[in-house]
Amino acid sequence: MPDTLTQPPLSPLLTATGIAKSFGGIKAVDNAEIEVTKGSITGLIGPNGAGKTTLFNLLSNFIRPDRGTVVFDGEPIQHLQPHQIAQQGMVRTFQVARTLSRLSVMENMLLAAQKQTGENLWQVWLQRKQVAAEEKQSRERAIKLLESVGLARMANEYAGALSGGQRKLLEMARALMTNPKLILLDEPAAGVNPTLINQICDRIDTWNSEGMTFLIIEHNMDVIMSLCDRVWVLAEGKNLAVGTPAEIQSNPQVLEAYLGQ
Ligand SMILES: Nc1ncnc2c1ncn2[C@@H]1O[C@H](COP(=O)(O)OP(=O)(O)OP(=O)(O)O)[C@@H](O)[C@H]1O
Ligand SMILES: [Mg+2]
Structure with a gap:
């Protein structure tokens, strides 16, 4: 029997549709959509200023969208606060690592x-063990x-004594602490030396094979x-293309968008 019949269909873990956000006159994200299937490593690329980080902010509700729907693990999440979204299992890292x-x-x-018992003092007393x-x-x-x-x-x-690259690694490791379902990484390789980049890729690959799903913004092709x-490609806030890495690499429109920046 062919594999396609025996394997379960790929189910979406995150689906966002019709997402829009303007800052003053700038349409940073303009009716964009994205889907991340369970168990995948999904890429989000595009030239500088394409709206990638803004889309991350909108997906995790750090910024409220003007329009659009975000469904995570079968539930709409637009009404949730960022920390509640994190509790549901979607965590993120930042383009400039935010370590303390x-x-x-x-x-x-x-x-x-x-998400521990120790947060509530009364419970602490009752449940010291x-x-x-x-x-x-x-x-x-x-x-x-x-x-x-x-x-x-x-x-x-x-943490202040770490290099920029090490802070990125710390932020990634910290994101894993709560055993999330989906991790959004905003440029995990930026400012990181090549040896560390290989290490980061290996880690992401291993965590993925252990069941973690990733959405990754990255300029490092x-x-x-x-x-x-x-891979999803954004340009000027809009979806430009989606496909396998090989398809994206040979897509003339994608090349043009990068050359035109
Ligand atoms: N808080 C903000 N206020 C005003 N404009 C903003 C704000 N955040 C983003 N923008 C603008 O929205 C557009 C998209 O920015 P965004 O940071 O999402 O791009 P990006 O694809 O992540 O770029 P890069 O690859 O350089 O990180 C840019 O024109 C940017 O200047
Ligand atoms: Mg960005």
Whole structure:
């Protein structure tokens, strides 16, 4: 029997349609759509100023769209706050990594694991053992994740002492702390040296094979081509193309959009 009949259909984890956002006169995102299938590594590319970061902000409700619908894991999420969306399992990193430089690397990691019993003081008193167990689990998970991005030996350093590339790795590891369903990465390879870029790609690949879904904005085409199953292209806020990396690479309109910038 052919594979297509035995495999379940690819189901969407994130679907956004008709998304629009203007800043003054600028249509940053103009009736755009995107879909991320479960288990995929999906790319989002486009020239500078195409609206990629704005689209991320709209998907995770850091900015409210003027129009459009976002469905995550079968539920509309536009009415949710960013932290509620994170609790539903969609987390993101930022183009300029947002780590807390006066806290240690480990503290940055532990801050992410907040869906814990310890948040409620009354419960803390009642469930001291459970809180201690959760804290231990969080530390163990943090160490494992830091090891996986090569930062375990820096666990007690101030995050401010890390290089730009290391901060990107820390932000990615921190995003994994809550075991999310979908991670949005905004330029994970930007400002990162080539050795670290390879390490980041390996990590993303491994996490993906463990079941994590990714949506990645990236200007580094080697990263996009080596990792992504499917690539969406934005230009001037609009969808320009969608396809496999090979299809996108040989699409004359995409080439033109990049050359025209
Ligand atoms: N808060 C804002 N206020 C006004 N204009 C904004 C704001 N955020 C983004 N823009 C504008 O919206 C457009 C899209 O910007 P955006 O940052 O989303 O692009 P991008 O595709 O992420 O670009 P890059 O690849 O350079 O990161 C740009 O023209 C930008 O100047
Ligand atoms: Mg951007």
